[in-house]
Amino acid sequence: MISIIVPVLNEAENIPGLHQEIVSVMTIIDRPYEVLFIDDGSTDDTLAELRKIDGSDTGYLSFSRNFGKEAAIIAGLEKAAGDAVIIMDGDMQHPPSLISELIEQYEAGYDQVVAKRNKAKEPLSRRLPSKLFYQLMNFTSTVHLEDGEGDFRLISRKVVDAILMLSENNRFSKGIFEWVGFNKTVIEFNHIERESGNSTFNPLKLLDYAIDGISAFNHRPLRACFYLGLVVLLASVAYILYMFVNIAIHGVEVPGYFTIIASLLLLGSIQLFSLGIIGEYVGRIYIETKNRPKYIIRESSAYEAEQGGHHEKQYTR
Ligand code: UDP
C-alpha cells in the first residue's frame, strides 16, 4: 500500500481538486493507497473540506494550532500505514501526475525517490536567497543538500521507520532525509505557480529557516567561534608585543584614540556574535529538554487504514 501525506495550511480551495487528481492517478496505476491530509491549524475552510472528502481511503488529522509543516509531516508519517509514503504539498505545486513515476522508481528498488524542482522558471528574488542558503548550508553542514530537492518525495517503510526513530523536536526535514541515508534516486519536474492562496514563506522566514537548518545539523559554528577567538588572541598578543617594544625604544607617546576604539568595537562585536551563536544552541537544548509533543491533535477522521498496525496510535507522544 502507498500512503500519500499532504500537510495543509489554509488550502481550502486547493484540497478538492488535489484529492480528485490523486484519486484518479492512483486508480489508473491501480495500487492500494491511502491519502492523509494534515491540517496544520488552518483558519479557513480547510477542515470543512477535509470532513467532506473523509472516506474509505482518505483521512485527516487536524492540529489544535499551527505547529509548522515539519510537525505536520511527522504526524503524517506516524499515522501512515503504507509500505511506502509519498509526501507532497497541498497547493498543487507538487503535481500528482508525478506519483506514478515515484512509485515506478520505488518498485525498481529505491528507498528514497526525490522529485527535484527544476528552478529555471522561478523568480530571481526567490532563487537567489535559496542559492545562498544552500551554499551556506553545505559549507557548514555534515550532510549535503541539493537545491530544489524539497519534501516532495517517496520514502520506503524502512526510511519512514528510520526517520521516526529520531526523537528531536526541532525538525529540519531536508537534512533529516539526507542524514538517514538509504539508496536514493532523483526525478525532475518543472516549477509551477501556486494554484491559489499565498506562499507562507518570505525572505525573513527563509533566513530563520537557514539558521534552524545550520544549527540543527552541526556545531561547526561553535568551532568557528573558537577559531575566531584564537585569531583575535594571537593578533592581540602580537600587537601588545609590538607596542611594548615601541614604548621601550621611543618612550610613551600620546595614547591613540583610534586603536582603542577600533579594538573595543572589534572585540565587542566578536563577543556578541559568538554569544549569539552559543545562545542559539543553548536555546535548542532548552527546547529539547522540555520534550514537549511535536503537535497536538484537535480532531481526526473516522478513517483508519485497513492494514494498520504499522503505527502505534499515539499521536501526541
Ligand atoms: N504548510 C503547512 N504548515 C505551515 C506552512 C505551510 O502545513 O506552517 C503547507 C502548505 O499548506 C503547503 C506546503 O506546506 O501545502 C508548502 O507550503 P507553501 O506553499 O507555503 O511553501 P512553498 O511552496 O512556498 O515553499
Ligand code: MG
Ligand atoms: Mg507552495
